[in-house]
Amino acid sequence: MKTIIEPFRIKSVEPIRMSTPAERASLLADAGYNLFKLPSESIVIDLLTDSGTGAMSAQQWAAVMQGDESYAGSPSFRRFEAAVRDIFGFRHVIPTHQGRAAERILAATLLEPGDVVPNNTHFDTTRANIEAVGATALDLPCAESRDLSASHPFKGNIDLEALERLLAAPPGRIPVAFVTITNNGGGGQPVSMANLAAASALCRRHGVPFYIDACRFAENAYFVKAREPGWQNKSLIDIARATFALADGCTMSAKKDGMANIGGFLCTNDDEVAEHEEELLILTEGFPTYGGLAGRDLEAIAVGLYEALDPSYQEYRHASVQYLGEHLTAAGVPILQPPGGHAIYVDAATFLNHLPRELYPGQALAIELYRAAGIRSVEIGSVMFGKRDPTSGRESFAAHELVRLAIPRRVYTQSHIDYVVESLAELAARRREIPGVRIVEQPAALRHFSARFEPVTLAAAPGFSPARR
Numbered sequence: 001m002k003t004i005i006e007p008f009r010i011k012s013v014e015p016i017r018m019s020t021p022a023e024r025a026s027l028l029a030d031a032g033y034n035l036f037k038l039p040s041e042s043i044v045i046d047l048l049t050d051s052g053t054g055a056m057s058a059q060q061w062a063a064v065m066q067g068d069e070s071y072a073g074s075p076s077f078r079r080f081e082a083a084v085r086d087i088f089g090f091r092h093v094i095p096t097h098q099g100r101a102a103e104r105i106l107a108a109t110l111l112e113p114g115d116v117v118p119n120n121t122h123f124d125t126t127r128a129n130i131e132a133v134g135a136t137a138l139d140l141p142c143a144e145s146r147d148l149s150a151s152h153p154f155k156g157n158i159d160l161e162a163l164e165r166l167l168a169a170p171p172g173r174i175p176v177a178f179v180t181i182t183n184n185g186g187g188g189q190p191v192s193m194a195n196l197a198a199a200s201a202l203c204r205r206h207g208v209p210f211y212i213d214a215c216r217f218a219e220n221a222y223f224v225k226a227r228e229p230g231w232q233n234k235s236l237i238d239i240a241r242a243t244f245a246l247a248d249g250c251t252m253s254a255k256k257d258g259m260a261n262i263g264g265f266l267c268t269n270d271d272e273v274a275e276h277e278e279e280l281l282i283l284t285e286g287f288p289t290y291g292g293l294a295g296r297d298l299e300a301i302a303v304g305l306y307e308a309l310d311p312s313y314q315e316y317r318h319a320s321v322q323y324l325g326e327h328l329t330a331a332g333v334p335i336l337q338p339p340g341g342h343a344i345y346v347d348a349a350t351f352l353n354h355l356p357r358e359l360y361p362g363q364a365l366a367i368e369l370y371r372a373a374g375i376r377s378v379e380i381g382s383v384m385f386g387k388r389d390p391t392s393g394r395e396s397f398a399a400h401e402l403v404r405l406a407i408p409r410r411v412y413t414q415s416h417i418d419y420v421v422e423s424l425a426e427l428a429a430r431r432r433e434i435p436g437v438r439i440v441e442q443p444a445a446l447r448h449f450s451a452r453f454e455p456v457t458l459a460a461a462p463g464f465s466p467a468r469r
């Protein structure tokens with residue numbers, strides 16, 4: 001059959017409250033045009049993130065009822081640990097309340113000021129935790145990742161030559177090297193087994209522990225099976241096991257391919273490292289048999305990790321992201337190619353090419369998509385990664401102005417996705433009328449969460465003219 005269906009029936013539904021453009025325009029003004037400040041009941045389709053926003057299965061809800069909330073020695077922990085060991089294969093499994101807690105404990109255990117940590121692309125919390133201990137987070141994405149519109153099967157790969165040069169002549173200690181699968185910061189693009197194996201071998205040769213940021217390990221396994229010669233006949237769980245056999249440890253957010261609403265873990269094969277990490281865990285997260293989680297959360301993750309590796313689930317997940325990407329492309333909406341595993345990234349600088357980057361085309365598009373259709377997305381561009389120098393007032397800009405449409409797991413059906421396509425196609429037809437924005441208030445750090453904006457039409461922005469782009 002050509003039609004790939006949602007491989008589930010719906011047993012419990014969550015109503016969507018329909019709102020009008022006029023209602024949303026007034027909510028936007030109240031929120032300072034910052035989509036993080038909207039009440040979520042006012043959103044028709046929420047594509048802000050795929051993190052912790054998925055629907056749990058009947059099996060997961062049944063497991064929740066088996067949760068044993070004992071402080072120590074809970075069988076829920078043993079079931080969680082058995083599932084993680086079975087798939088990931090590491091000796092020590094340390095539960096945390098989410099991925100960033102695993103990163104913080106790892107950084108505090110391994111890193112000192114002046115150290116350098118390479119990665120294909122650090123996720124923002126990984127970077128923040130490395131920088132918080134005075135170390136440097138270095139992104140080494142492969143050359144193919146630089147061209148947004150070029151298709152390549154493994155655009156998430158780490159640049160092996162750059163990694164080799166770094167390891168041969170390190171500017172500081174390198175206590176750990178990372179590869180993130182899939183590469184979230186780089187558009188949800190996958191990493192090949194060949195690239196992971198080569199990165200692992202380079203690290204082994206230089207005595208550097210090799211870690212995987214495993215958040216979307218099952219989506220990555222699906223891409224490997226679909227695209228990488230030699231892996232077609234392997235099951236997703238075997239690909240996952242082969243992936244982690246290359247590594248010395250991993251960090252994981254169970255809010256992604258753990259199919260849970262909260263949770264994470266940290267793994268290592270090093271007994272001494274694990275001992276130190278468990279001491280830190282007790283300080284801020286909890287006893288080693290629960291971390292920052294309830295027994296019921298551990299149960300939901302233990303089931304969810306296997307469900308993420310179900311081939312019919314992955315086939316459906318990739319079909320729906322691909323479907324959105326293909327239909328947007330056909331409607332003339334420029335996107336990062338090829339579609340990633342968990343999201344579509346609209347190239348807002350190209351889409352709204354009448355707006356100079358000083359008028360934040362990504363934020364402008366995200367605002368209009370919400371006002372017109374009630375769809376919440378997120379700007380991944382100069383609002384998120386740019387900075388205003390507090391003394392000179394000069395602005396630095398991001399390399400790309402993107403708007404991410406992240407797809408929650410098992411939540412939306414094809415008609416929801418069709419609605420998203422139709423909404424963006426409608427914006428494409430009148431894109432030159434979409435106004436830019438200026439920032440009227442911003443904090444010193446992580447400004448995208450709390451900045452306030454104001455719409456500004458091009459005519460009202462002196463010094464800007466469409467000819468500048």
Ligand SMILES: *Cc1c(COP(=O)(O)O)cnc(C)c1O
Nearest residue numbers: 098099100123125184215253255
């Ligand atoms: C979400 C994410 C994290 C952090 O996990 P949280 O559970 O949000 O703390 C780390 N790395 C990647 C690649 C992620 O997508």
